[in-house]
Amino acid sequence: MTDVDDRAPIEPPTERSVGEPGGPRWLRGPWGTPEVWRRGRVLAGVTALLALLLAVPVLVPNGLGRAGSLFETVLPWVGLAVPVSAAAAGLRRSASAGLAVLLLAAVWAGSFGRLYLPSGPDVEPNLTVVTHNVGAANGDPEATVREVLGAAPDLVALQEVTWEANASYDRVLGAELEHSGRWGTVGLWSRYPITDSRSLDLGLGWNRAMRAEVAGPDGGxxxxxxxxxxxxxxxxxxxxALRDRGIAALADAVAEEPLERVVVMGDLNGSTDDRAMAPLTSRLAAVRGTGGDGLGLTWPAGFPLVRIDHILVRGVTPTETWSLPRTDSDHLPIAARLRV
Known part of the structure; x- marks a missing residue:
């Protein structure tokens, strides 16, 4: 008589569902179930789209109301979508949205995180410059320029200098910086001789720009x-439109500039991220972020939203830049140390 094995037959192993015990370790638990990847797909799509536009802002067209320029002007603020989207992804328990949030955070860090990292070259600066839109309605011009002088500048560029306040600016700045030139509502005060100074026509219909030649530490x-x-x-x-025409005129002047070393300072009423600035930024380097000063936002002074005040250079090495304390203006002053 043949013995019969009454034990249950061994069943072949079956594939476990994603998220069930024994599945791949990285997919176990509630975040590994198919449901959490299906949830929040709209949120994930919107967040991923923001990441794409942040990485390639030229995808926002400029033909309709200059939407592209407006988007690029406020580009750093896209980073606010990271905590908002992260909170929404957590509430929705959406793995796909969480992944999109990580992508957006990585793109923002790649675009703007470098501005917070020390990046100045290891060279000794020999020129300190400050630019400030002092505001036509400035009620205390002397206190304003005393704040500016706190940076121990060699060059000070001011915008919105009114006839009424010019004497105050000249008196306080002139005590430290004996050379000066002024055209219309802009002026330059210098520790070094100004060998040439003239108005610069930017097609505005009134005078808001100048070009000066300064006999600096190592030449013009x-x-x-x-x-x-x-x-x-x-x-x-x-x-x-009017600003963009001014950008083009300034870029032409810089392109024709015979001197190798160039410093452009002032209120450009735009971010260097704005594609409209390309005629300038293709010829000049912005000092923004040098030394890890971050976004360096300058306007409005009470709660800065955008950096529209700039120092741009050619043939000059920036080593550090920073914002000065608030004055009686709606702009913050900015300073930079340069090697010329």
């Missing part, structure tokens, strides 16, 4: 002090 430096036209946001979009 072309210094431009500029206040470009203001921009407006209204029903038809972002109005930048």
């Amino acid at each position: 430096i072309a210094v431009y002090v500029v206040h470009l036209a203001s921009v407006r946001v209204h029903g038809t979009g972002f109005d930048t």
Whole structure:
């Protein structure tokens, strides 16, 4: 008689569902179930789209109301979507949205994180410059320039200098910086001799720019002090036409500048992230972020939203830049140390 094995037959192993005990370790638990990847797909899509536009902002067209320029002007603030989207992804328990948030955070860090890292070259600066839109309605011009002098500058560029306040600016700045030039509402005060100074026509219909030649520590430096036209946001979009014409005229002047070393300072009424600035930024380097000063936002002074005040250079090495304390203006002053 043959013995019969009454034990249950051994079943072949079956594939476990994603998230069940014994599945791949990285997919175990509630975040590994198919449901959490299906949830929040709209949130994930919107967040991923923001990451794409942050990485390639030129995808936002400029044809309709200069939307592209407006988006690029506020580009750093896209980073606020990271904590908001992260909170929403957590509430929705959405793995796909969480992954999109990580992507957005990585793109923002790649775009702007470098501005917070010390990056100045290991060279000794020999020129300190400051630019400040002092504001036409400034009620205390002397206190304003005393704040500016706290940076121990060699060059000071001011914009919105009124006839009424000019004497005050000249008296306080002149005590430290004996050489000066002024055209219209912009002026330059210098520790070094100014060998040439003239008005610069940017097609604005009034004088808000100048070009000066300064006999600096190691030779001549072309210094431009500029206040470009203001921009407006209204029903038809972002109005930048007059400013953009000024950018083109300034870029042409810089392109024709015979001196190798160039410093452009002033209120450009735009971010260097704005594609409209390309004629300038293709010829000049912004000192923004040098030394890890971060975004360096300058306007409005009470709660800065955008950096529209700039120092741009050619043939000059920036080693450090920073914002000065608030004055009686709606702009913050900015300073930079340079090796010329």
